[in-house]
Amino acid sequence: MAAVLEVQGLSKKYPKKENFAADEVSFSVEEGEIFALIGPNGAGKTTTIRMISTLIQPTSGDALVAGHSIIKEPDKVRENITYLPDEAGAYKTMTGINYLNFMAGLFAKDKETLDKYVARGKAVCGLGDRLEEKIGGYSRGMIRKLLLARAVMTEPKLAIMDEATSGLDIINALEIRKMIKTLAKEQHMAFLLSSHNMLEIEYVSDRVGIITGGKLMVVGKIDELKERYEAANLEEVFERVVKNNEVR
Amino acid sequence: MRFGNLLKKELRELITKQAIISMVFTMVLLIVMGQIMGSAMEESFDTSTITLCNQDDSEFTKELLAKVEASKETDINYVSLESDDYAAELERLGIKNVVIIPQGYGESIIDKKEPAQIKFVSKMQNGGMAASMSTMSASDVIETIESVCTDEVLLKNYGLSDKDITLIREPMQLVEYTTLNGKTSRISASALSAVTMMQSMIAPFAIFFLLMMASQMIMTAISTEKIDKTLETLLSAPVSRLSVLSAKMVAAVISALMNAAFMIVGFAFYMLGMMGGAVDDISAAVNTPANVDMSAVADAAADLPRAMAELGLSLTPVSYVLFGLQLFFTLAIGLSISLILGAMATDVKSVQTLTMPIMIAVLIPFFISMFMDVNSMSTVFKLIVYAIPFTHTYTALTNLMNGDMLTYWIGLVYQIAFFAVCMFLAVKMFTTDKLFTMSFSVDSSKAKKSGFGAKKTASK
Numbered sequence: 001m002a003a004v005l006e007v008q009g010l011s012k013k014y015p016k017k018e019n020f021a022a023d024e025v026s027f028s029v030e031e032g033e034i035f036a037l038i039g040p041n042g043a044g045k046t047t048t049i050r051m052i053s054t055l056i057q058p059t060s061g062d063a064l065v066a067g068h069s070i071i072k073e074p075d076k077v078r079e080n081i082t083y084l085p086d087e088a089g090a091y092k093t094m095t096g097i098n099y100l101n102f103m104a105g106l107f108a109k110d111k112e113t114l115d116k117y118v119a120r121g122k123a124v125c126g127l128g129d130r131l132e133e134k135i136g137g138y139s140r141g142m143i144r145k146l147l148l149a150r151a152v153m154t155e156p157k158l159a160i161m162d163e164a165t166s167g168l169d170i171i172n173a174l175e176i177r178k179m180i181k182t183l184a185k186e187q188h189m190a191f192l193l194s195s196h197n198m199l200e201i202e203y204v205s206d207r208v209g210i211i212t213g214g215k216l217m218v219v220g221k222i223d224e225l226k227e228r229y230e231a232a233n234l235e236e237v238f239e240r241v242v243k244n245n246e247v248r
Numbered sequence: 249m250r251f252g253n254l255l256k257k258e259l260r261e262l263i264t265k266q267a268i269i270s271m272v273f274t275m276v277l278l279i280v281m282g283q284i285m286g287s288a289m290e291e292s293f294d295t296s297t298i299t300l301c302n303q304d305d306s307e308f309t310k311e312l313l314a315k316v317e318a319s320k321e322t323d324i325n326y327v328s329l330e331s332d333d334y335a336a337e338l339e340r341l342g343i344k345n346v347v348i349i350p351q352g353y354g355e356s357i358i359d360k361k362e363p364a365q366i367k368f369v370s371k372m373q374n375g376g377m378a379a380s381m382s383t384m385s386a387s388d389v390i391e392t393i394e395s396v397c398t399d400e401v402l403l404k405n406y407g408l409s410d411k412d413i414t415l416i417r418e419p420m421q422l423v424e425y426t427t428l429n430g431k432t433s434r435i436s437a438s439a440l441s442a443v444t445m446m447q448s449m450i451a452p453f454a455i456f457f458l459l460m461m462a463s464q465m466i467m468t469a470i471s472t473e474k475i476d477k478t479l480e481t482l483l484s485a486p487v488s489r490l491s492v493l494s495a496k497m498v499a500a501v502i503s504a505l506m507n508a509a510f511m512i513v514g515f516a517f518y519m520l521g522m523m524g525g526a527v528d529d530i531s532a533a534v535n536t537p538a539n540v541d542m543s544a545v546a547d548a549a550a551d552l553p554r555a556m557a558e559l560g561l562s563l564t565p566v567s568y569v570l571f572g573l574q575l576f577f578t579l580a581i582g583l584s585i586s587l588i589l590g591a592m593a594t595d596v597k598s599v600q601t602l603t604m605p606i607m608i609a610v611l612i613p614f615f616i617s618m619f620m621d622v623n624s625m626s627t628v629f630k631l632i633v634y635a636i637p638f639t640h641t642y643t644a645l646t647n648l649m650n651g652d653m654l655t656y657w658i659g660l661v662y663q664i665a666f667f668a669v670c671m672f673l674a675v676k677m678f679t680t681d682k683l684f685t686m687s688f689s690v691d692s693s694k695a696k697k698s699g700f701g702a703k704k705t706a707s708k
Contacts, residue, residue, distance in 0.1 A: 014685055053484040056681035075486065083484035089476030106485040147481075160484075 004190040005029040009061035021047040023214040032188040039211035045194040053083040082151040086162040092136035107154040125149030141172035198235040210241045266601045297323045300347045306354025334369040335427035345370035369425040370437045428559045435555035463586040466500045470590035471599045493678045504579035567648040577663040578641040584670035613639035637666045
């Protein structure tokens with residue numbers, strides 16, 4: 001399968017900071033694959049994700065999304081991705097349906113496509129009649145579902161989600177995980193996720209990359225990693241990589 | 249104990265470094281303004297000396313003036329006018345007002361037993377509270393003159409009967425002239441006070457609120473987008489950064505334009521209403537069932553529009569448009585600065601702090617223009633005050649009324665240039681990753697130390 005995302009030695013150093021927030025990060029994500037970046041707080045997950053989302057410019061290195069460079073062709077990259085930031089909100093005075101319409105309008109080139117996007121968004125979010133209400137009155141779970149629907153309704157080649165289920169209750173989190181799995185399987189969408197939640201990652205992702213101190217230490221399939229580290233679960237692998245810098 | 253703990257937390261949240269800075273700033277501003285106002289008041293309200301030009305050499309007049317001088321309260325400073333161009337004469341003599349007793353005053357009262365005219369010319373000051381104060385001090389001088397000129401004892405000494413005195417006193421034959429910028433008009437300074445009020449109080453207030461409102465609006469809009477991360481979503485969508493930025497600006501400008509338009513219409517009607525008020529005064533005077541000569545009363549009130557035109561105080565449609573243009577650019581500058589500052593916010597509290605620079609930049613010219621005439625300040629001070637782009641709008645109305653077009657145009661060009669720079673910075677911010685790497689949060693070290701309010705800054 002073709003790589004939708006090809007990250008090549010991506011580095012970022014923020015002004016006035018001594019260390020690199022992301023240091024020579026390289027990995028790839030294939031079509032229909034769910035790839036998760038896991039790491040402790042401040043490990044460089046969000047920085048890496050923001051660079052791939054064309055929000056911040058890398059200090060060195062590059063990444064190709066569907067063959068387009070994030071440095072040279074950020075516009076082309078944006079046509080192929082959607083990004084769901086961590087703890088993101090939506091415009092409170094808009095109704096859910098207006099929000100989907102507004103966001104679809106940024107991607108669609110004609111009315112027909114727009115309607116198709118919105119119809120899919122409506123189906124995915126599962127909010128039903130509540131879409132007619134203002135977002136200001138939504139619960140956290142509802143907003144997250146709406147945003148997730150927004151992120152996948154345009155059928156991007158790569159959907160980037162920072163902490164897709166953070167702050168959600170178990171039922172909502174489960175629904176969203178299922179949604180992601182189904183979309184990857186049926187629509188062949190690629191997902192780049194970030195998370196702290198090992199359980200979630202074990203359930204949802206095909207491959208993981210463990211990042212700490214800006215460095216991507218290990219990449220592999222979950223079962224493979226467990227075997228490599230002779231660990232019972234992903235949490236144990238994670239702990240050994242992050243705490244002991246153990247690379248196998 | 250628990251209450252104390254809570255109180256300590258609340259105080260720490262409320263009394264921040266920024267809050268103290270703004271408190272000190274307000275205090276210093278008020279102290280400085282008080283000093284300036286104080287000296288201006290002292291000058292304006294000094295009515296112990298009357299400047300007088302006596303053109304009448306009758307015995308009566310001489311005795312009248314001697315009586316005034318004999319009184320402890322009032323001294324007379326005698327001047328002589330060389331022409332009827334009062335504006336020029338006041339300028340030449342360096343005085344603010346003058347009482348003129350015309351030739352034949354004594355003769356008219358004593359021999360003809362007829363009311364006679366006394367003229368009072370006062371110079372209106374430009375802009376600020378000083379303008380309003382100059383009209384106030386004028387009314388004090390008038391009161392003094394009135395009481396002296398109708399002194400019963402003196403008039404009786406000259407053989408006038410009670411009836412004669414009543415006749416002379418009733419319509420106080422005071423003819424008032426006001427000069428402004430070398431122009432003279434027959435109108436009392438107090439009748440013009442509505443105009444000066446508009447210049448010195450209402451316009452600055454309106455500009456101040458308009459600016460603050462518009463700035464707050466866009467600042468909240470952009471910072472909410474940043475804090476809610478809807479901005480990240482927008483900027484990762486296939487739309488150009490410039491269109492995101494320009495949509496925000498254009499929307500803000502449209503709403504600012506609407507604001508400015510409403511304000512200009514309001515101004516126009518305010519001016520109209522004032523003239524309507526003057527007309528009401530006349531009809532009220534006409535309805536007064538008294539045996540008085542109406543002409544003096546009517547003179548004072550009837551001709552406000554004429555006087556305003558003569559003094560150059562009326563605004564032509566062109567001036568309204570020019571003032572609107574000025575207002576528009578001020579708003580555009582305020583909006584672009586707010587956009588940049590708002591985009592730096594990382595939490596709600598930092599938004600409040602980031603409002604401060606704009607607040608100060610708007611407040612300084614607001615206070616200054618309210619209390620004094622910027623154009624008559626020393627060059628250095630004037631340049632400093634005019635470096636604040638908002639000052640130009642506060643003075644635009646006065647400049648337009650005075651026909652000082654050069655100052656107006658320089659101001660407008662400066663504002664356009666200032667706006668261009670702000671926009672350039674805003675564009676730069678939006679097209680690079682400055683938007684996400686540059687951030688401003690309130691005293692994070694302190695917040696961490698105290699253990700609350702530690703907001704998450706851009707997570708790495």
